[in-house]
Amino acid sequence: MTIRTLRRAWYRSAIAMSLAPLALAATMPDLRAQESGAQTANPMTIDPVAASPATGDPGTIMLDVVTISGGSTIGDYGVSDGNTLMIVDRETIDTYRPTTVQDLFRGESSVTVGGTIATNQKIYVHGIEETNLAVSIDGSRQNNKIFHHNATTIIDPQLLKSVQVEAGVAAADAGPGALAGAILYETIDVGDVLKDGRNFGGFVDAGYDTNGQTFSKRGSIYGKIGGFESLLYLNGVDGENYDDGDGNEVLGSGASLLSGLGKIAFEGEAGDRVELSYERVQDDADRPYRANIGAVLSGRPVPETRTYDLDRQNVVLSYENTLATGLWDPRVVLAYSVTDLRTDEEPLRAPGTSVTYDGSNDSLNGKAENTFNLDMGTVTVGFDAYDDEAEFDGDGYRTSERARNVGSYAQARLQPLDRLSLSFGGRVDHQVFTGTDDNDQDNTGLSGNVSAEYQLTDWFAVKGGYSNVFGGIVLTEPFIMNPGWSYGDIDTARAENVFAGFVVRYEGLILDAQIFDTDINDGRVATYGGGPALVEDFSSKGVDIGLGYDWGTGFGQVKFTSVDTEIGGDVADSYLGNYFTTPIGDIVTVSLVHRFEELGLLVGGDAEYAFEEDSTTINGRALEDYTVVNLFTEYRPAFNRDLSLRAEVKNLFDEDYSDRATYGQDFVDVRPLKQPGRSFGISTRFQF
Template identity: 55%
Template sequence: MTSRHRAARRNRALLYALSVSGLLTALPTMAQEDQRKDESDGRGMQLAPVLVEGVGLGNAAADANLAADIDREQIETFRPSNAKDLFRGESGVTVSGSVTANQKVYVRGIEETNLATTIDGARQNNKLFHHNATTIIDPRLLKSARVDAGVAPADAGPGALAGSIAYETVDVGDLLAPDRNLGGYVETGYETNGDTWSTLGSAYGRQNGFEGLLFLNNADGDDYEDGDGDDVRGSAAELTSGLGKVAYEAETGNRIELSYERVTDEGVRPYRANIGNIIGGRPVPETRIYDLARENVILSYENTRADGLWDPQVTLAFSGTDLETTEEALATGDTIQYRADSRSYNATLANEMHFDGGSVNVGIDGYTERAKFFSDFYNSEEEADNVGLFAQARVNASSRLALSFGGRIDHQDFTGTNGQEQDNTGISANAAAEFALTEWFALEAGASSSFGGIELAETYIQNPDWEYDEIDPVRGKNRFAGFTIRQSNVTFSAQAFRTDIENGRTPSFGDGPALTRDFQSEGFDVSLGYDWTTGYVRAAFSSVDTEIDDGAADSFLGNYFTVPMGETASLTAVQRLDSLGVTVGGTVELAFDEDSPASGGAESTDAIQEIEGYEVLNLFVEYVPRRFDNLSLRASVDNVFDEAYANRGNYGQEFATVEPLQDPGRSFGLSARLTY
């Protein structure tokens, strides 16, 4: 990077700092002026509740290792359209890619397939093709998204090598006012960059204990432009999603629910959907069609009023992901199609026993999964069956000490593409504690060791002629330590962490199914938050170093495990002006230059280069007319300063022969929602 470019970047960073500092200075002042206006006209002002707590309340140890905890209010405030938008304010969670079809979630540098990922309790098994997304999600369907980094509880499910991600979709109770039985909304929006239109709507109701909900969303557009004004081919929005739920809840609290959720993304993408271009690579078409679909069918039972020693929960689920790629052969012009699918049939039966000072959740879970590849040339399939017993305690041992600890034992049967079988049994354990030294200062620490069995190979690299040697089961080891300060409406926390994944499976079509590598991520997170009655501001900083087999990581050798991450930061601010019916807010995404991201590996001969940093500012304003409070009008500007950049998680930025996928440049958005 030249000195002129560095100076320009410093100037842009200064503009961001000035913009954000001005916003932060103005927010409390605007809130005070807003309150004075309400008091002067005699109307008064309804304030949001203020939570003032010291450390040690609740079971703080269960939340000591949270990397993100996004609730419905945050989702409604920012209205994210994809996973990157959803986690935009979380420096410890990075989302690669730029559209739904190629986005992957990295938690403290570790890719999401190494975490126990669930949607409404349904286990996800989505390792299809390394160029596309793993768990595609439409955040507009969500009630919450919780990410436990590293140390995960035993009841998060099997395979929690580096933590867990739990997505929860919306229920009728999240959308419908308590005094209403029927409701719904329609919304339309437009984004200038890519000429993208989105149309979504929902209808929901309840009567005599019965509930029903239907949600549909469609986004369609053209290729967007990056910050340099260049078209990014294969970047057009092609998202369709839907959610349907029916439920019955008796007066006793017994609740049974059946849901169906489906998300699809079908469109023309770069030939390698997560890469802009490979310089000097083998001749391939510029683009091909990726037809990607994920669905869940879930039947669940719980008692919403249960306490004491009997609080059962039952989940029976099917989750599946399908991918079909279509391309034109350069030599013959023939159309070539490949198809892959993954299937997971999984169930959990648990009972949480509540007592003074805490609870213990015990249960059994299991899954039957397969990953299958289809083509005109060959078919292949791997399968795995697993059953696990678990127990997790969450206990307030005293007014100052909170504990969370548990364990599980899993037995897995694995079947390879040639029918060869292997079985393994392993034990997992976890423990975390928070100790309050004072009413406002607490220390926290935790550790875990998690058995993961044999992970199914990516479908697109499966080989029906593989000869299986004994495959070592994968294990994840995690530890963290830090402190939290909670004083009135200020929260400050800092945490150091390390994750080791031993015997991570890295099969190759030509080199066999039993290859493994060791992966490591370590670093620290720092966050600071300040809340007031009508808004908040939160800042976070993460430093993550990743390694493969004791050498620096790169995104080629780290496929499905890790990428060079370095240092990232985020800033989020929101302010309500209730007397005006206005909410304003924004986020800042920062990534710092990474001078030596990787050393290269045995299979990677590409020259290693510096990964450039970036600064991205996003702003929005929402207006709800006081006389028409069922109407919401919204305007936004993403990437205000038209930064040309590739998100830190995007593949191949450390290689001189790779042109990484570029993220969108500046985009103006307008939307309107009508609630009935």
């Protein structure tokens, strides 16, 4: 029996498992949750940190106390934004100190990151690539579909306040084009890092990793006076090529990252806040000729490496009222984001010469919305717009595609009954797409979503949701655009998403399980020679199970995800699935963190086990299983808790492997990139 057959049997069993507790709960006493507190602005969000004994005041369902302390990401997030898989907060980021998005999502089995370094890593949520999700940074839409061999959204996790991942079903106000969910990044504000009672602060941080001799230097200063505040953050990482688990040097793998964030803001006594931010990430170094592939063993000869100069920028101007609680609670965002990529190479056929190719994706976007704060929850109504462009310059020609969109939306997040939480909404989008031939195509589409969670007892809840999403025509990547394309009418993309599951919450224990299904119809798969109007259908279905326990000074969790991805009804492969999907299979992750408060000591680690995936043999070869373990410890001396000393070991057992979502593992004529072998790291941080 194959893994694929076993997985399908597992799905059927999981459905039965998700229904069985319903019958059990129906026979148990109805232990009504105590009521307390006034309604919050968003009663759908259960805050386990703030949970407290009942006060006797009517209004809010109270659960047993669950204290989250630094990194617990079991899915206790309600359904206010659809199927929220995870929220990584600032405390979690400070605990793990991630340096890439792969580190950021360590411990989350449902989110896989292919690639090896920041410049080639791509995020897959339930096996669906991030360009099919509405990705935003500080509310700014990201148009980062730059080159299929590169990262999609390269970002420095150290400058983040939080990241929220919504899989499949997403709220209408997450933005247009949320075919398979949303990823919402928020960068740090002064209030997130400035110590209480101070008007000025900062930190300096330095680190070294043995594998690749990588040095990192980062620092930040921030302050506030009156209603004004400002922040500046800079980070630089440089290193040599690393060795894989077999001791082989991986060409083009040396770190070369420069990132920064600047913010200024003013907040008046009435809560009116205006903020301007500028964030930038650069990576400029020699990389493998195809940056996400070790080598293609057949086909035309190419140089081993070439220069990749990647530069992403994000500018956001926003207004909101932080004290608004009534019917007038506005937010306005105006933003511009751009990603530029230049590749330089010396052709084998003409030594001593150089060829340069330039690609650019940008987005001018904004939104204006108001949240009506009601007794039973909130209703957000607004409109948004974007003007996206993809442009290529090189090889003797210059060409571009453009898409403009205006949308209006409404999203309700309500708690009509003590035990029932509802989230539902919709949006209408009108898009004008312009091809390389300057001809326009107009399309209008509707999208809708609904999610619900019902608390059968004070410890057991069921949840589920559905969405049907209009995706319009997605811009193709600049590096495959052909000025000679003849367009005609391109089918617009549309997706259906569904999930169903249950959550058990008991004191510090959380058990979360769900089944999910995402179907994307008429996803655009243009090729240089095949034309601009090619489309294909993609799907992802599977199971998530998470079990976690928080004991106040630490937490432990185990997560399992099984994903079956298909293209046109057949097993997905990483070539046809570019920008859409990749084979994932079955993954287990384990995380453990404990803090010894009196000693000022933090210890933790995580592990990932990927099962062998043999469904891909139809395309060439199976994906190998692997186990990778990472450990860390951090010490803050009693004489100065603002000083931290940290040591870590990544890939403890020196596993020789490619991360499950890394390109090309399913093809016999591709040598995929390997992850770094064992590496020891030390770092120190001083906060003032």
